[in-house]
Amino acid sequence: MTHSPLPIPTFFKPDAVGEIWPVPYQQRATEAKAWATTHGITAAATDSRRLCLLLIDVQNTFCLPGFELFVGGRSGVGAVDDSRRLGEFIYRNLGQITTITATLDTHSAMQVFHPEFWVNAEGENPPPMTLIHYDDVVQGKWRVNPAVAANLTVPRDLPEYALHYTKTLDDRGKYPLTIWPYHSMLGGIGHALVPAIEEACFFHTIARQSQTRFELKGSNPLTENYSVLSPEVMEDAQGQAIAQKNTPLIETLLDFDGLIIAGQAKSHCVAWTVADLLSDIQATDPALAQKVYLLDDCTSPVVVPGVIDFTDRAESTYQQFAAAGMHRVQSTTPLAEWPGLA
Template sequence: MNAQTTKQLPIPPHFDAKVGEVWRVPYQQRAADAREWAKKHQISAAAEDKTRICLLLIDVQNTFCIPDFELFVGGRTGTGAVDDNLRLCEFIYRNLGVISAIAPTMDTHTAMQIFHPIFWINDAGEHPTAAVTMITPEDVHQGVWKVNPAVAGIVGVDYAELASHALHYVKHLSEAGKYPLTVWPYHSMLGGIGHALVSAVEEALFFHCIARNSQTQFEIKGDNPLTENYSVLRAEVLESVNGRPIAQKNTSLIQQLLAFDAVIIAGQAKSHCVAWTIDDLLTEINHTDANLAKKVYLLEDCTSAVVVPGVVDYTDQAEEAFARFAAAGMHLIKSTEPLETCPDFPKIGNG
């Protein structure tokens, strides 16, 4: 039976809700389970979908989602990302027959990048040691923090130019109304456990891939040493101090997203990579057709804001951003809502 339906499916029996732990996905067994599940529930291949739905997952990686990892997004509850991912996995399984494609972004870093401690030193030759260090234009101009000379050759820019770029960079962030340059703990390190997807989410994505014959589309971001890259659609700064391009917009993904009938977005963190990605998507939509915002759905119960107790709390900023997205026409929905009841959700019927 070749049909696409919004009918919600049961949760497969293999799902045991271990979303706050790291473990190995049993691929061969899950592949067999997925094929049998598709047969039992008459789930057709995604290529046959008449209505194309994309689930864009932002940085659902161990480094942000597992307690005691480098940048666990606990939100104000302290268990934010864990709770979010339980709901997210259940959403994927229940809507397996509706979701045509899943695109997870992968925050991907090495040590010597502009937002990591080794990049910066003070007059004593010390690197930032606070849980989170904000660097302002005044800090750089006054020499409170300076570029580490040892980094220059490694990132392929001589020291004088790199120092000029650093000042240009923090000024640009300030002038553009962005968050100040934030020096985070080393996180999402390429080759490390923190870089990997949360095991339970990876399992759900693999199950979807096999059941629907839909290749998971991994989107790498954040590997440029000269700029932050909260959004998967564009880096924070695209040009160096001399106007030389240092990064480009992710034009291919932008075009793909705008071509879907609906785009559903979730992930971490609501205040940073999720908000910045949605903001960039909204900018592209407004440049194309503002009505396209109506086909974007934000799973607001599958995302949490950055909160470092006693240091920073970005919850209010995250809520303000989501209110702005809703005012622009995007829809704030819960993962438990049947998709067919969501406002403006495209009609899905038999293929």
């Protein structure tokens, strides 16, 4: 394992991080092999200290301006800057990162958080960013689109389920059901990793002989799935399971000596994933929180100017994570200076 920071390859173009382009795989593979030889980078299987980098939803949908749910943060360019710093972090620490695991938000049109799932009395879909509470469903302000039932693989009493789902969210103090713009559509450009980060992951795979692992989340039509570790609702009104906790992934992540987390958005999918991980840690061994490192400068909160700003809420949540033993770190700080990694 190479412990000292490595140089950043000349092909990495910081100004192109916010753009779409094809990764030249064969060229990068050749360069990665030569890079490993030049810098004494060994196969990840030989690592004595195993580090996992968990990338949460670093996808075009969230990370590129002009896409459906670009996470601009208060600066307006948050996710672009985050991806630049993240790419540089991967290259500098290529010899120390054992495995990269990337989550992919994965959706189709007819899901509970998309407009097509709901209609009002006039048959109109709710506009994006509509919040649907239990009372809205009880009063008939919004009801399930009858056409949706024919497209579900598992038959359900959808009107009953809609009441159960929104009530469950309200009762548990979760975010109310948010109707999001169609995003991260399976088969679409928005679903893919940001090219600059995809390239860094591929380069890491070849240089360290360590396959990038991908975790798909969010394809269940009956529940939101901010966290890759657990959906928002797991049972229907009769107590029958509609989804389940991703226990295998939790066990895999906590088996590493260190877990580094970055991605989008800090206020939503990142926060929910870390919260679920922390909940499991506290139920088993609270000391495990000390092996988790949150890349503070490689994630941004959702901010819709003039509408909603989750910055303060995200900061408060991260403070709670730190209080529980997790480490808030900067991508520019050498890993040797991180607590517990000296």
